[in-house]
Amino acid sequence: MSVPARTSEVIGILGGMGPAATADFYAKLVSITPGTSDQDHLRTVIWSDPTIPDRSEALLGDGPDPTPWLLDGGRVLREAGATVIAIPCNTAHAFVPHIAGHVGLPIVHMIGEVARHLTTLSPRIHTVGLLATAGTVRAGLYQEWLDRSGIRLLLPGAASQDQEVTTAVHAVKAGTHDDRTAALLARAAQRLTARGAQAVIAGCTEIPLGLRADAVDVPLVDPALILAQALVRRAGAAHTTG
Amino acid sequence: MSVPARTSEVIGILGGMGPAATADFYAKLVSITPGTSDQDHLRTVIWSDPTIPDRSEALLGDGPDPTPWLLDGGRVLREAGATVIAIPCNTAHAFVPHIAGHVGLPIVHMIGEVARHLTTLSPRIHTVGLLATAGTVRAGLYQEWLDRSGIRLLLPGAASQDQEVTTAVHAVKAGTHDDRTAALLARAAQRLTARGAQAVIAGCTEIPLGLRADAVDVPLVDPALILAQALVRRAGAAHTTG
Incomplete structure (x- = not known):
């Protein structure tokens, strides 16, 4: 058998x-x-x-x-x-x-699956924030897919990208992430929601390892x-x- | 480069x-x-x-x-x-x-690595308990390696093996493990320490997923x-x- x-x-x-x-x-x-x-x-x-x-x-x-x-x-x-x-x-x-x-x-x-997923949420998402590596931002990966879905993308400012997001991603990769890492990511997410993001994409697979969903007051979308x-x-x- | x-x-x-x-x-x-x-x-x-x-x-x-x-x-x-x-x-x-x-x-x-590890602990381990599947117990896998290391192996009684250990392993495999699963495993471990086990081997890779090390008052050895x-x-x- x-x-x-x-x-x-x-x-x-x-x-x-x-x-x-x-x-x-x-x-x-x-x-x-x-x-x-x-x-x-x-x-x-x-x-x-x-x-x-x-x-x-x-x-x-x-x-x-x-x-x-x-x-x-x-x-x-x-x-x-x-x-x-x-x-x-x-x-x-x-x-x-x-x-x-x-x-x-x-x-x-x-990334295509995330864009598709965002179009299925209710209430409808018009504006989404992105926490991601500088490379993902620079390559415009989410921009391209969200444009097709008619969703506006908000990116962190240069200082937040560098001092909060990139620092936190490196800490997770080094295995040294702690409460301070979580606070950096939470602050970067809050800057995006303050500018109107109705959801935040944890757009680097390290980010959900450093940031709890309940630290963000809008849905935190985990691409993984x-x-x-x-x-x-x-x-x-x-x-x-x- | x-x-x-x-x-x-x-x-x-x-x-x-x-x-x-x-x-x-x-x-x-x-x-x-x-x-x-x-x-x-x-x-x-x-x-x-x-x-x-x-x-x-x-x-x-x-x-x-x-x-x-x-x-x-x-x-x-x-x-x-x-x-x-x-x-x-x-x-x-x-x-x-x-x-x-x-x-x-x-x-x-x-299993050979676990036996080797046990011989390096201080104070020296003379008696160790085993939480494992019925198959591992029946096959005598730990018995064989621990015998060579001069360490005595304690197994759960038949009722504990069946109603506590096997039930808990199946719950982890089904993804339905909860506080009750942890309590079953903790009780099985306590029965072994009461009989003299100076350490307990979590001898099924599902067991550390259902039992926290601090629920056992002797070292819980994780073979993984x-x-x-x-x-x-x-x-x-x-x-x-x-």
Whole structure:
């Protein structure tokens, strides 16, 4: 007797950017997958390569292009049997156009999924704030997708971006985040809500590790969770079609 | 300019048994790896196949042999570039002798590492209690390794094993664990310490997800953490040789 998989989908996670965010993403994927035993869960292969060069530095012209590392990771995932790729790193999505045609697998686009999700909220979101790396901001990743959805994007001012958001992201990556890190992120979020943001996107996978949702008085949108939900829907593992 | 890996080691995690324990194990591995940036972390490939048949059922004669699934996962990890395999599932170690000669990679033996760790504690541990699945208990996995180390093993009575430990492990696997689950595990642990256990092994990777270390008045040994520490030491990523 063998135990057949409930779905032929094998989730491929191109991770390591950073590694703690990858662990957090996989934990979220497991926690939202419906089921009562191990065997109800999705087969998943994770390539976690923390040596992939820093995405923000590349986008700011200060470091090597991570594209060859991402292509290599995509190849590992395909050869391991993955049928779809998810990349739980916002900034890495700047490089998706460079790899999408070469990895031989569909990529569920985290930022596209967040834009789609925002259009489903009620009351309707007209203005959203973004906490993200300088690279994600510079690359205009959310701008592009939200423009298509008719949602206005608010970005932190230069000082808040540098002294609050970037400082906090580096603290999470270094494993040194604490109450002060949370306070930096909460202050950056409050500046956005004060300017009219009806929701705030935690647009770097490290941010939900440093900032609690209840520290922000509008919905805090976690792209990693939205991506996990999209994968579960896609795999047909969801009990509802939500 | 490329960013060279600090070590040629690529950690292979044969997981999915269960998936939440795999996510937890990877989070532990990341959290104990010394470093201040993504690039200090270990390249890791994870094959998480929750469809692997239940290890306890197989050992109790109630289900299919998971060996073919484990061999297949080992092959995936080797082909993905792993240089060493870790299996964050205690019960699956009953099948390690069936796969060790076939996967073509060294396997860091979690249970062997726990036995080694126990011999290093001060004051010296003479008697240790075990909370584990019925399959792990039946297979005598800890018994075998602790015997070699001269440490006496205490097991829960049949009623405690069935009504407390097994019930709690199933609750964690179903994602329904709560304060009642924690109380079941704490009671089972207390029965062992009352009989003289100087430490308790959380000998199923689901147990640390349901039981807090401070609910037990002796050291609670987490085999997943011990395994993660062994991998970091092996990879030479540790700053100390502890």
